[in-house]
Amino acid sequence: MDHTETLLDIQDLRVEFPISIGTVRAVQGVSLTLKRGEVMGLVGESGCGKSTLGFSLLRLLRPPGRIASGRILYHGRDIVAMEEKELLAVRGTGIAMIFQDPLTSLNPLMSISEHFVETLRTHEKGISRHDALERAGGMLESLGIGTNRLHEYPHQMSGGMRQRIMIGLALIMKPDLLVADEPTTALDVIVEAQFLDLLQTLRESLNLAIILITHNLGNVAQLSDRITVMYGGTIAEVAPAQALFDEPLHPYTQGLLASIPNIRLEQPRLHTMPGSTPDLVDPPSGCIFHPRCGRAMDICSRQRPPAFLRNGHEVSCWLYGDAP
Ligand SMILES: Nc1ncnc2c1ncn2[C@@H]1O[C@H](COP(=O)(O)OP(=O)(O)O)[C@@H](O)[C@H]1O
Ligand code: SF4
Ligand SMILES: [Mg+2]
Numbered sequence: 501m502d503h504t505e506t507l508l509d510i511q512d513l514r515v516e517f518p519i520s521i522g523t524v525r526a527v528q529g530v531s532l533t534l535k536r537g538e539v540m541g542l543v544g545e546s547g548c549g550k551s552t553l554g555f556s557l558l559r560l561l562r563p564p565g566r567i568a569s570g571r572i573l574y575h576g577r578d579i580v581a582m583e584e585k586e587l588l589a590v591r592g593t594g595i596a597m598i599f600q601d602p603l604t605s606l607n608p609l610m611s612i613s614e615h616f617v618e619t620l621r622t623h624e625k626g627i628s629r630h631d632a633l634e635r636a637g638g639m640l641e642s643l644g645i646g647t648n649r650l651h652e653y654p655h656q657m658s659g660g661m662r663q664r665i666m667i668g669l670a671l672i673m674k675p676d677l678l679v680a681d682e683p684t685t686a687l688d689v690i691v692e693a694q695f696l697d698l699l700q701t702l703r704e705s706l707n708l709a710i711i712l713i714t715h716n717l718g719n720v721a722q723l724s725d726r727i728t729v730m731y732g733g734t735i736a737e738v739a740p741a742q743a744l745f746d747e748p749l750h751p752y753t754q755g756l757l758a759s760i761p762n763i764r765l766e767q768p769r770l771h772t773m774p775g776s777t778p779d780l781v782d783p784p785s786g787c788i789f790h791p792r793c794g795r796a797m798d799i800c801s802r803q804r805p806p807a808f809l810r811n812g813h814e815v816s817c818w819l820y821g822d823a824p
Pocket of ligand 2: 751752787788791793805817818
């Protein structure tokens with residue numbers, strides 16, 4: 501797998517939602533890179549900005565969301581500054597996105613084959629129906645679905661099967677990046693495991709980079725090369741998956757890991773973190789985690805920690821470096 505080429509380079513991204521009571525600072529200066537074929541798990545409690553970051557990558561923010569500043573370099577081209585025409589090409593064939601609930605994304609009045617034909621024709625104007633169906637059939641086979649099901653409608657399929665169809669539609673134009681936002685939340689545990697296996701197979705056969713967004717750290721452990729932990733619109737820690745589990749450095753990551761049952765066997769019971777997630781309209785000063793942090797120091801409420809490098813982790817915490 502070629503892990504050397506940078507596919508995505510997010511630089512100091514800020515995203516906000518101006519609302520009546522103020523401005524929700526959903527993403528507050530996030531920098532992150534992704535290599536070709538790399539799988540990045542993006543985790544954090546609900547409301548920490550994961551989906552906002554995901555939608556920003558395709559400039560598909562729900563109103564009134566806007567990218568306030570920063571750059572998103574995809575193959576070196578800035579998505580933030582891109583003209584509509586180029587952006588549409590990226591959306592169709594470069595970066596694909598799937599969501600939690602495939603039923604809302606599939607049209608109940610269209611058969612599976614019609615979904616594929618429509619998707620292919622949007623991006624390859626001249627493609628014949630015959631060729632489109634052939635491509636769709638090939639895709640279904642690689643997803644472990646019989647081609648006889650091409651003529652079925654979404655309601656005739658199980659949730660797991662529909663999620664596979666969504667993946668197929670997302671990948672039919674051979675993108676090199678898939679953003680999957682909580683793709684298994686609606687699935688039961690067995691189907692979820694099968695789905696994660698499928699993602700693993702696809703990333704290998706297609707050299708596909710994946711950003712796998714989830715609130716469940718346990719989910720991403722197997723599949724991810726690296727894991728990014730977000731808190732309150734900022735990145736707390738980025739580390740190779742195994743290193744993050746073996747030696748979480750950021751106090752928030754430590755709390756998150758301790759709250760997962762069974763993942764660390766020495767944890768006999770479920771811990772929960774005290775306090776609640778921050779108000780992103782009026783976020784705490786300094787380190788956004790400081791009101792909940794058991795190790796907070798004087799500087800923590802005064803100055804936002806930069807990312808320090810420690811044992812291969814990038815960790816935004818004053819425990820790992822001094823103010824410049
Ligand atoms: N359309 C919107 N309008 C106003 N605020 C929003 C909107 N979408 C998200 N937010 C706010 O942005 C923050 C981050 O949300 P989100 O990215 O959905 O988090 P996550 O995916 O991690 O649960 C939250 O405070 C949320 O309330
Ligand atoms: S910077 Fe301070 S408050 Fe923030 S996580 Fe580190 S020790 Fe805790
Ligand atoms: Mg979300």
